[in-house]
Amino acid sequence: MAMENNPAWPSWLPIRSELADLKPYGAPQISGVRALNTNENPYDLPKKVVAEMLEALPQVLANLNRYPDRDAVALREALAKYLSKSAGAVFGSRNIWAANGSNEILQTLMLACGGRGALGFTPSYSVHPLIAKATGTNWISGDRETSFNIDIKKSIKMISEEEPGITFITTPNNPTGTSTPYADLEELAIACREIKGLLVVDEAYAEFSKEMSAVNLIAQYPNVVVVRTMSKAFAFAGARVGYAVCNEAVVDAMLVTRLPYHLSSTTQALALVALDNSKALLAEVDALIAERDRVAAQLTKLGFEVSPSSANFLLFSGFKGDSKTAWESLVAAGILVRDVGLSGYLRVTIGLPSENDEFLTAIAALRS
Ligand SMILES: *Cc1c(COP(=O)(O)O)cnc(C)c1O
Numbered sequence: 001m002a003m004e005n006n007p008a009w010p011s012w013l014p015i016r017s018e019l020a021d022l023k024p025y026g027a028p029q030i031s032g033v034r035a036l037n038t039n040e041n042p043y044d045l046p047k048k049v050v051a052e053m054l055e056a057l058p059q060v061l062a063n064l065n066r067y068p069d070r071d072a073v074a075l076r077e078a079l080a081k082y083l084s085k086s087a088g089a090v091f092g093s094r095n096i097w098a099a100n101g102s103n104e105i106l107q108t109l110m111l112a113c114g115g116r117g118a119l120g121f122t123p124s125y126s127v128h129p130l131i132a133k134a135t136g137t138n139w140i141s142g143d144r145e146t147s148f149n150i151d152i153k154k155s156i157k158m159i160s161e162e163e164p165g166i167t168f169i170t171t172p173n174n175p176t177g178t179s180t181p182y183a184d185l186e187e188l189a190i191a192c193r194e195i196k197g198l199l200v201v202d203e204a205y206a207e208f209s210k211e212m213s214a215v216n217l218i219a220q221y222p223n224v225v226v227v228r229t230m231s232k233a234f235a236f237a238g239a240r241v242g243y244a245v246c247n248e249a250v251v252d253a254m255l256v257t258r259l260p261y262h263l264s265s266t267t268q269a270l271a272l273v274a275l276d277n278s279k280a281l282l283a284e285v286d287a288l289i290a291e292r293d294r295v296a297a298q299l300t301k302l303g304f305e306v307s308p309s310s311a312n313f314l315l316f317s318g319f320k321g322d323s324k325t326a327w328e329s330l331v332a333a334g335i336l337v338r339d340v341g342l343s344g345y346l347r348v349t350i351g352l353p354s355e356n357d358e359f360l361t362a363i364a365a366l367r368s
Pocket of ligand 1: 039100103125174204242
């Protein structure tokens with residue numbers, strides 16, 4: 001029997017029926033406005049780092065006739081070193097997998113281990129359910145509390161009932177900024193271990209948070225996988241580098257589902273220089289945290305409600321009209337924030353101090 005065609009697609013296109021209602025991920029891209037919508041680090045790379053990258057390039061370019069190191073060993077070693085230094089647990093390259101952004105890591109993981117479905121607690125990162133659907137992984141949606149925290153007892157009950165292959169926790173959570181305490185992550189790790197499932201902790205914003213990283217759980221709980229990125233704190237979004245920290249067996253599983261030669265020689269070489277300069281690239285993190293706290297205090301003073309954030313963005317409510325109307329008014333004022341699909345809320349990325357001031361001036365006019 002032929003499937004009913006979704007009218008949005010031409011009838012000759014054999015798109016998978018379970019994908020027919022999905023929309024591609026992405027925020028509106030508008031030029032000529034302050035881009036406070038995708039949680040990038042607003043600071044350009046230091047000139048010294050750019051110069052070192054240029055120095056590394058000739059050798060890489062001359063060798064573009066060859067495939068890159070399929071296993072990106074040097075890069076994984078450098079990532080292991082960075083992590084061992086910053087997170088307090090010791091890792092080697094066998095505990096790291098690297099890819100074109102952490103989104104590719106998530107896809108590789110779901111292809112390998114998503115057979116029993118994936119569970120997440122919303123509102124959270126909307127790419128998790130999207131990749132689940134695109135990889136044929138059954139998505140199971142749990143809830144967060146109204147404070148956007150995770151109710152641990154309820155979540156553990158759900159894990160044991162649903163028995164997902166993968167349970168996602170994003171901490172600090174996007175788009176709410178909320179952190180899940182380390183002790184809670186450990187309880188979730190145990191619950192997932194009991195059903196032979198992975199606990200995947202998405203730590204895209206870890207460098208902005210004071211909480212202990214879930215990488216410290218991996219030695220005791222081999223079913224814990226931590227996913228990190230160089231796109232946010234590291235100011236390296238354009239290069240596309242993300243990585244997983246995990247038990248060697250998880251890396252081996254991902255080797256099966258990764259595409260051969262997925263990470264270009266250029267990306268690997270530039271990422272090596274970036275990691276060699278991690279201090280310089282992360283230099284503005286403290287300033288961004290201070291700005292986050294300043295903008296949160298100002299928003300509160302103006303009468304907005306701000307969700308407590310451990311990341312480089314703020315979720316807030318209390319403006320006139322709905323999210324879409326307020327978003328449009330801010331665009332008209334030259335400020336691009338994110339409508340994350342949460343009724344009555346908008347998310348703003350912390351930018352340069354002058355950009356944050358422009359945002360505060362624009363949003364002050366929209367107080368309800
Ligand atoms: C930004 C983000 C990512 C993806 O980052 P990449 O650029 O693909 O590395 C993953 N998870 C969360 C929660 C994010 O906010």
